Amino acid sequence: MxxxxxxxxxxxxxxxxxxxxxxxxxxxxxxxxxxxxxxxxxxxxxxxxxxxxxxxxxxxxxxxxxxxxxxxxxxxxxxxxxxxxxxxxxxxxxxxxxxxxxxxxxxxxxxxxxxxxxxxxxxxxxxxxxxxxxxxxxxxxxxxxxxxxxxxxxxxxxxxxxxxxxxxxxxxxxxxxxxxxxxxxxxxxxxxxxxxxxxxxxxxxxxxxxxxxxxxxxxxxxxxxxxxxxxSEEEILNDLQNVVEQIIQNERNARQLIMQQAPIALEDRIQRSLGTLKYARIMTSEEAASCLSNVRLGIDLNIIKDVPLSILNECMILIQQGFVQQYAGTTLQATERDLFRAKLLREKLNAKTKNSVEKGEEKYDV
Structure with missing residues (x-):
């Protein structure tokens, strides 16, 4: 290939x-x-x-x-x-x-x-x-x-x-x-x-x-x-397996506690992040990653039901500097990258325009 x-x-x-x-x-x-x-x-x-x-x-x-x-x-x-x-x-x-x-x-x-x-x-x-x-x-x-x-x-x-x-x-x-x-x-x-x-x-x-x-x-x-x-290799794998299993349980417990203590605040945070990803016109990689994290949590907690988790995984790569410039087809300055990153995310997370970005039909004028 x-x-x-x-x-x-x-x-x-x-x-x-x-x-x-x-x-x-x-x-x-x-x-x-x-x-x-x-x-x-x-x-x-x-x-x-x-x-x-x-x-x-x-x-x-x-x-x-x-x-x-x-x-x-x-x-x-x-x-x-x-x-x-x-x-x-x-x-x-x-x-x-x-x-x-x-x-x-x-x-x-x-x-x-x-x-x-x-x-x-x-x-x-x-x-x-x-x-x-x-x-x-x-x-x-x-x-x-x-x-x-x-x-x-x-x-x-x-x-x-x-x-x-x-x-x-x-x-x-x-x-x-x-x-x-x-x-x-x-x-x-x-x-x-x-x-x-x-x-x-x-x-x-x-x-x-x-x-x-x-x-x-x-x-x-x-x-x-x-x-x-x-x-040994087996000991290394077993140790890591046990540690990660414990962390998974700790994360699940922490999620449950947040849901119990502040459900409205959590849902507001998640929905605001989804709105930002769908409609923002400019976005840094840090803000995009934070919003994607919140939306991913919302999917996991069944608060958001119409966004596939696979799209979130792809977006975590898509927002990085190299991919943004490749999709733009040219070298971009920091502000231009933030503009185009927001555009890519809008297209990925809005069903009506999803196909156009995947096929590369739409160009970006820098």
């Missing part, structure tokens, strides 16, 4: 609404960090080594193409900055890979559930994404690909340490499991600070929607394991 297929806001399988906890858990991600024997780590290797690694990894992946997962390969330095940004916004590559100048690439499956980053912080990072709360299923998908690659590529591995990685925090299993959760009630009731402190003590880390250094736009958080050494 060509790159244009992966630059659309719709299509990713991990954006589907799936599972009994889909009202809180948006997606699950498994990432495995691996390096090849005989090459320096990306922090110190040269361009020739980078090219060799890219060729070895890419060839192995493309040889595995099958009906379920057909892979496509893209070189990072050949992409314009906007295309790189869009892939970051879709969680298909990391912000670090998007900045790479040496030979680096990404291999993406046709349904976007798998992406393998080549020459990021490590030689390769296998990433699998699934909708909802599917830790074990997503890990098995990543593990199958990892086992295949290990048969064809000699990994850097030591019995006493496990898989060797550029950063010591990834040594051992090289496994980072994360769950993206929507926690509006815990955020409203100002419980998140205490929860984050507790999770840190348990060896977990809480980050924003785009990982390390990003903010929690729209009350969306990523919860992941911090420790990769000294624990």
């Amino acid at each position: 060509n790159l244009e297929h992966f630059l659309k806001s719709d299509g990713p399988s991990w954006l589907e609404v799936k599972g009994s906890d889909a009202d809180i858990v948006m997606s699950t991600r498994i990432r495995l960090a691996r390096n090849l024997v005989g090459y320096r780590f990306p922090l110190s290797f040269d361009e020739q080594e980078a090219k060799q690694i890219d060729q070895v990894v890419t060839q192995a992946l493309l040889n595995r193409n099958n009906g379920d997962h057909f892979f496509s390969h893209f070189t990072i330095k050949e992409m314009p900055a906007l295309q790189r940004q869009i892939l970051v916004e879709k969680h298909l590559i990391s912000p670090l890979l998007a900045k790479k100048e040496k030979s680096a690439s990404v291999v993406i499956s046709n349904d976007e559930s798998i992406s393998v980053m080549v020459n990021e912080e490590d030689h390769l990072r296998i990433q699998c994404l699934s909708p909802g709360f599917q830790l074990y299923e997503t890990y098995e998908l990543a593990n199958q690909l990892d086992r295949y690659l290990e048969k064809h590529i000699p990994y850097a591995f030591e019995e006493s340490f496990g898989y060797l990685t550029s950063c010591p925090t990834n040594v051992g299993t090289g496994l980072r499991a994360s769950v993206m959760v929507h926690l509006p009630a815990l955020t409203m009731s100002k419980q998140m600070k205490a929860i984050i402190q507790t999770l840190t003590r348990l060896g977990m880390v809480v980050r924003g929607i785009y990982g390390e250094g990003s903010e929690n736009l729209g009350n969306i958080y990523q919860i992941s394991n911090q420790i990769t050494l000294g624990k």
Whole structure:
């Protein structure tokens, strides 16, 4: 497939609404960090080594193409900055890979559930994404690909340490499991600070929607394991599963309490947000994310019944800077982006004009 297929806001399988906890858990991600024997780590290797690694990894992946997962390969330095940004916004590559100048690439499956980053912080990072709360299923998908690659590529591995990685925090299993959760009630009731402190003590880390250094736009958080050494993959997954299950219950309790204590105020907040999304003429990404969070909560609580949750998931990606400019077809200044973002949201959330924006029939004059 060509790159244009992966630059659309719709299509990713991990954006589907799936599972009994889909009202809180948006997606699950498994990432495995691996390096090849005989090459320096990306922090110190040269361009020739980078090219060799890219060729070895890419060839192995493309040889595995099958009906379920057909892979496509893209070189990072050949992409314009906007295309790189869009892939970051879709969680298909990391912000670090998007900045790479040496030979680096990404291999993406046709349904976007798998992406393998080549020459990021490590030689390769296998990433699998699934909708909802599917830790074990997503890990098995990543593990199958990892086992295949290990048969064809000699990994850097030591019995006493496990898989060797550029950063010591990834040594051992090289496994980072994360769950993206929507926690509006815990955020409203100002419980998140205490929860984050507790999770840190348990060896977990809480980050924003785009990982390390990003903010929690729209009350969306990523919860992941911090420790990769000294624990088995099963122990890491079990610990995260238990933690997230507890957070889900805490969020449900917080939602119920808000509904009991201030139902009218909550409904007013939700309906005002829906009105803003449907009729506002200018909107920052922060305001859009906040309104989308409120409307999502309204859908989960059955206050709003005529907006599909899948549209809200897509809009969370659609409001980001890269997508806004792609839909506009030109580079936009901050104010222009805010204007066009509001226009996109109006069209997505108003049924009469929904089809026009999906087909790209309407142009924007900047």
